[in-house]
Amino acid sequence: MSEHTTSATTRPSTRKRYKRIAYGLLGAGILALWIGIALDRFVLGVALYWTGGLGMGLVQRFSPVELYDERDTTIEREAGHYTMKLFAYVFILGTPGGLALQESGVLTLPGEFYGAMWTLFAVFVAYGAFVIYHKYRL
Amino acid sequence: MRNDIPDRRAETDESQADLAAAVGVTRQTINAIERERYDPSLDLAFKLAAHFDCRIEDIFDPDE
Numbered sequence: 739m740s741e742h743t744t745s746a747t748t749r750p751s752t753r754k755r756y757k758r759i760a761y762g763l764l765g766a767g768i769l770a771l772w773i774g775i776a777l778d779r780f781v782l783g784v785a786l787y788w789t790g791g792l793g794m795g796l797v798q799r800f801s802p803v804e805l806y807d808e809r810d811t812t813i814e815r816e817a818g819h820y821t822m823k824l825f826a827y828v829f830i831l832g833t834p835g836g837l838a839l840q841e842s843g844v845l846t847l848p849g850e851f852y853g854a855m856w857t858l859f860a861v862f863v864a865y866g867a868f869v870i871y872h873k874y875r876l
Numbered sequence: 877m878r879n880d881i882p883d884r885r886a887e888t889d890e891s892q893a894d895l896a897a898a899v900g901v902t903r904q905t906i907n908a909i910e911r912e913r914y915d916p917s918l919d920l921a922f923k924l925a926a927h928f929d930c931r932i933e934d935i936f937d938p939d940e
Contacts, residue, residue, distance in 0.1 A: 753902065807901040808917050809908060 756801040763793035822865060829858040877915045878937045881906070884928050899923040 767790015774783015798805055833855045840847045885895055892910070896903040899920060908914035916924065925932045 804900065807905050808920060809901065809905040809914055812914070 753803045753805060756797060756803055757805050760794045760797040760801075760805065763790045763797065766790050767793070822861075825858055825861060829855065829862065878912060879909065879935050881910050881924070881935060884935070888928075895924075895927070898927055 767787040770786035770790065771783040774780055774786065777783075836847050836851055836855075839845050881895070885892070890898075892906045893903045896906045899906075900923070901920060905914065905916075905920075909916055921932045921936065924935055928935060
């Protein structure tokens with residue numbers, strides 16, 4: 739067997755610890771936001787939330803270990819793929835379906851419906867842009 | 877993909893965690909490879925081959 743040195747910083751336990759710190763910071767930020775909203779200190783809550791998010795990003799960026807390996811990346815890619823598929827079904831079927839129901843007088847669509855559909859449309863525009871960008875890169 | 881990583885680990889008395897640390901992935905990734913639920917990247921396959929001092933095709937068998 740070839741010789742391999744294992745630095746302490748590449749040990750799974752170290753990776754786990756840094757992941758916990760990163761997610762802990764984000765969790766603390768979310769908790770602070772909720773508390774801020776509950777106590778009517780919205781600006782402070784948002785500031786703490788952003789601080790938590792920034793802390794998470796800094797830990798991920800500067801931790802001495804790689805927090806995610808290739809399987810994590812594959813899992814995220816698969817999850818993203820199925821999420822986009824779900825969004826596509828909701829958007830493709832939901833938009834004309836909802837409009838048809840409204841036009842036929844079956845129901846009156848709330849404003850949130852249009853907001854949701856425009857949001858999904860924006861998601862697909864962004865997705866398409868990234869697909870085109872990466873198509874020319876790879 | 878079928879592989880003999882568990883046998884090789886047994887020969888060298890290594891745990892999944894030891895191997896994971898040596899090639900820079902999580903123990904769960906090694907477990908998934910051994911259970912043939914995840915195919916490693918070429919980069920990781922080379923690292924595993926280097927670790928066990930053999931060729932990639934000695935570890936992995938794509939035909940089975």
